Amino acid sequence: MNLNTLKPALGEKSGRKRVGRGMGSGLGKTCGRGHNGQSSRSGGSTKIGFEGGQMPLQRRLPKVGFTSRISRVTSQVTLSQLDKLTETDINIDVLKKNNLVTKNILRVKVMLSGEITRAVNLTGIKVTKGAKAAIEAAKGTISE
Secondary structure, eight states: OOGGGOOOOTTTSOOOOOOSSOGGGSSOTTTTSOSSSGGGSTTOOOOTTOBTTBOOHHHHSOOOOOOOGGGGGEEEEEHHHHHHOSOSEEOHHHHHHTTSSOTTOOEEEEEOOSOOOSOOEEESOEEOHHHHHHHHHTTOEEEO
């Protein structure tokens, strides 16, 4: 099989309607539009979501929620995840290398979850109050 021999399955594609070509075509005179009404007129169409004047669904439902654009480049790491790393000097590049954060992350914050049993040096990473106390208790340092 070659790319130039590919074609749709039989009956998949149908020819376009040739309207207004006489009564014998089946689409003569009114051209398949029927006799009267909005859809029989030229330009007789409504915008998407129009419900005949009734308040449309997309306007009846409440608009909720907000996603901060900063959250797309922000991630969080726990103390127990830091404890599993072999490095002592930890920055965002080290976290990316160890697959703790994805490649598009620019900001990281360490949360107090789990325990840290060894001294680590954090640079360029934000820390919560509880995590800061735990890191300093384990003889670690933090420089933002």
